[in-house]
Structures are given as C-alpha cells and as structure tokens.
Amino acid sequence: MLVSIIHRALGVGxxxxxxxxxxxxxxxxxxxxxxxxxxxxxxxxxxxxxxxxGYVIFIGLSWAVLQHMMSGIRHxxxxxxxxxxxxxxxxxxxxxxxxxxxxxVLFWAYLLGIx
Numbered sequence: 852m853l854v855s856i857i858h859r860a861l862g863v864g865x866x867x868x869x870x871x872x873x874x875x876x877x878x879x880x881x882x883x884x885x886x887x888x889x890x891x892x893x894x895x896x897x898x899x900x901x902x903x904x905g906y907v908i909f910i911g912l913s914w915a916v917l918q919h920m921m922s923g924i925r926h927x928x929x930x931x932x933x934x935x936x937x938x939x940x941x942x943x944x945x946x947x948x949x950x951x952x953x954x955x956v957l958f959w960a961y962l963l964g965i966x
Contacts, residue, residue: 854944858922861915869912913958918951 879890894905901909925943928934934943960966 854922854925854947858919858926861919861922865912865915865919868908869915872908872912910955910959914951914955917954917958918947921947921951921954 876890879887894901894908896902925934925947928943929940934940
C-alpha cells in the first residue's frame with residue numbers, strides 16, 4: 852500500500868518539479884549564454900560543482916525516477932499474475948525501496964567519480 856502511494860506521489864512530484872525544471876533548462880539553453888548562466892547559478896557554485904540546492908533537487912529527482920521505475924517494474928510483474936501472495940508482495944514492495952535507494956547511491960557515486 853505504501854509503495855503504491857509513493858509511486859503515485861512521485862509521479863505527481865516529477866510532473867510538478869521535474870517537468871518545469873527540465874523546461875527551464877531547455878529554455879535557458881535555447882535562449883543564450885546569459886539565461887543559461889542564471890540557471891546554472893541557482894544550482895551550482897562558482898567552481899561549477901553542485902551547491903546544496905542542486906544536490907537536494909537532483910538527488911531527489913533521480914531517486915524519484917528510479918523509485919517510480921522500480922515500482923513500475925513491480926506493477927508489470929503483478930500484471931502478469933505473479934507476486935500476489937502476501938509474503939511475496941511485501942517482499943517485492945520492500946525490494947523496490949531498497950533497489951531504488953541502492954541505484955541512486957550507485958548513480959551518484961558514478962557521477963561524482965567515487966570508487
């Protein structure tokens with residue numbers, strides 16, 4: 852039940868935060884250097900690394916995408932008629948949470964060059 856609620860909430864969150872952010876980025880890139888610099892100033896430091904706002908938003912969005920994807924895969928498996936037993940269903944729900952967190956950590960470790 853919780854995973855289903857999170858799946859829906861993340862879908863709405865990505866639509867309300869991710870889509871406007873993507874639109875702003877594309878518009879800033881298409882408009883020119885000054886507008887794009889303004890976009891970058893919001894999310895990066897002077898050295899070009901992400902600032903706190905950038906990390907919170909982009910790590911949050913990447914987790915949201917990965918959690919939504921893992922939950923979607925779980926629903927796909929459920930649509931085949933498998934995994935409806937209570938114990939297996941709970942294990943699948945827990946697995947979506949664990950895998951999305953693990954994939955987010957691995958994704959950001961790769962981006963940051965952490966080995």
